Amino acid sequence: MALPVVRIADIAQYENQDVELRGWLYSRRSSGKLHFLQLRDGSGIIQAVVFKGDVSPELFTQADHLGQETSLLVRGTVRKDARSPLGFELGVKDLQVVHAADGYPITPKEHGVAYLMENRHLWLRSTRQNVILRVRATVVKAIRDFFDNDGFTLVDAPIFTPAACEGTSTLFEVPYFDLGQAYLTQSGQLYMEAAAMALGKAYCFGPTFRAEKSKTRRHLTEFWMVEPEVAYMTLEEDMVLAERLVSSVVQRVLEKHGAELKGVLERDTSKLEAVKAPFPRITYSEAIERLQKAGHPAQWGDDFGGDEETVLANQFDRPVIVHRYPTDLKAFYFKRDPANPKVALGMDVLAPEGYGEIIGGGQREDDLATLEARIEEHHLPKEAFGWYLDLRRYGSVPHAGFGLGVERTVGWLCGLHHVRETIPFARMMERITP
């Protein structure tokens, strides 16, 4: 009779039953009459115990010579095992090699990052990368569920765009048939503004691109961003939406991956447990004061980099929202504060522990004449923004939104040093392979 084919993640349902597992050999050790095979199938890792008395001599010998990452079918009995993180082990009755791997390039010894990145297609098989990838998937799911359950409609923004949203220096250009150049999107925001006027509450969630010549640990040329935009929403409501989203994502990740974050990634999850709305809010001017009090030479009008963000974020136990930045630091589409036109109705959410800005957003300029003047001041090609100005010609309303970067969020939640591990196949200035 054929045995049930079971995934390791579902093993608890099969206690004391015989099952077939299909996977790969992660590692093994031997102890006389016992071989311990760590079998992985992508959903988990189980210890498969080969006892000399249970199998043929040939199979017992073979089990001691399997190469790392050999693909295997293993049949046996699911047994409770209190010592294993999984809670179960497999008593092996039979084992069949699907493909014998030899000389697997990633061994338990240390490898350099460049080597691991070049072998990213294999590196993904490691327990650490497995956890990061699954946390990333949970972050994406939590974000989408949050918006889908809150009355938002997903509206995919286009990737090919005819013009730049925020300057042209960091755009990737693509020759496009007879139409000249197209540019890869840096943000779906302008399109989401159109979508918000059509659907009230809209969001896009897709890859965005920056051709920045930066090699920092926070930069990728290709990264995923979610961008909600809501008609009739103000800056204050925008901040509430942002903190609700972030807390909801953090709670979901803790529920689903708390044990792995601690056990595999050695993440101090107590710092994540504090991440609950409301988040502290400070104005940019207050932020400057705080920086100066902390001995930092920041002046009103300066933009914040990683250093300033870290000093500020370290003063709080949860993300901090900095709002009302100097108008000159912000893009043309930000609405100025009617109470003080020197500042824009923008806000950033800074993650704790030095992870920096994970959200940037604010209220958009909704007055046609003001927006036209801003486009001129910024020397932007007015004809490219004709459709965008239409949104202020026909039933303009106050509206706001923001963008949250997936990779920085995953990096923060997993406690990673570099964003390159937060995306399955990182693209950077010096890397487009594998």
Add this chain to the structure above:
Amino acid sequence: MALPVVRIADIAQYENQDVELRGWLYSRRSSGKLHFLQLRDGSGIIQAVVFKGDVSPELFTQADHLGQETSLLVRGTVRKDARSPLGFELGVKDLQVVHAADGYPITPKEHGVAYLMENRHLWLRSTRQNVILRVRATVVKAIRDFFDNDGFTLVDAPIFTPAACEGTSTLFEVPYFDLGQAYLTQSGQLYMEAAAMALGKAYCFGPTFRAEKSKTRRHLTEFWMVEPEVAYMTLEEDMVLAERLVSSVVQRVLEKHGAELKGVLERDTSKLEAVKAPFPRITYSEAIERLQKAGHPAQWGDDFGGDEETVLANQFDRPVIVHRYPTDLKAFYFKRDPANPKVALGMDVLAPEGYGEIIGGGQREDDLATLEARIEEHHLPKEAFGWYLDLRRYGSVPHAGFGLGVERTVGWLCGLHHVRETIPFARMMERITP
């Protein structure tokens, strides 16, 4: 006291209560002492009734002169109304213009498609486009839920790729720093094969690109595709996965949008109700026989275009799966049928009613030497596939997957003539605006 601010979709919870609605004027008509304003807020449309005896003379006059798409705050009482599709109307007590729109470019009269596409940012506000966008969002959600609930992990495939998956003639090239050219992905499949070896069951879901010089009603240069890939899966199981996915998506769309599909898009939903697993399966050879019997001049070895797909699909009341195509028609990575090497273990799912192929996939070649030979036969640059060959070097396993195109699926479910309406901002050979 401030009234509750309510979205039209939630109106049923506020029967006989006073509320504030925030939206835009979709259309209006008058009948002596009554003005009927159709107010839209993106979540729905409600009839707001202004009765002369209920409001000031000024407001009553103003309500008869509001331009289409004027943005409005409307306050009044929610009343049951059996005649309206929504079930409720609003008895207006007060009304406040946020921004008076004048000369809205899209009027109830007929407009040409080029004009509507050029005004896509406004066209999205129409009831018809609203329904299509929300169906699209539901399709995306249904697909993601299907895979997330079935043990799959989302693994985003890269957009920048160093080489072509299926030939170079339809690739978009992007100058990439000092690394020469990058190409925009045509499919995440090869990366999902690596992901399946790491996670067992993986899928990607993102935009893909084809620089095809085609202007047909089925072509976009930028379209979204979901691509599952499963380790240890065979062609037969792949077909089961495909039909389970498609039926699940169709049922979800019918549940959520059945009334709108019929009422707004005039879709014959009885044809969608038949879409339940199992789907009929025919081999390519049987398909050729069926075509010939139907008087079509197809010969064994011919590829199928729209014509052949329609003739075949019309013979069934639900999607039909055609499997085992001639090896020569299929990409290098398809596994040949061990029982007949002239055919590949590939399959396509053809939607009914002339909507053509919505899924293409199959079992992948898992033998290193065979795959190397195939890469050579296809004159592909072997060095670019080194990492892909590694998947056959280290623990190779049988595996399969497929790709489902979102736009064709939405076009079929909504009964649309052209895919350009299935995506918020369509990109075609002749269009990258707005």
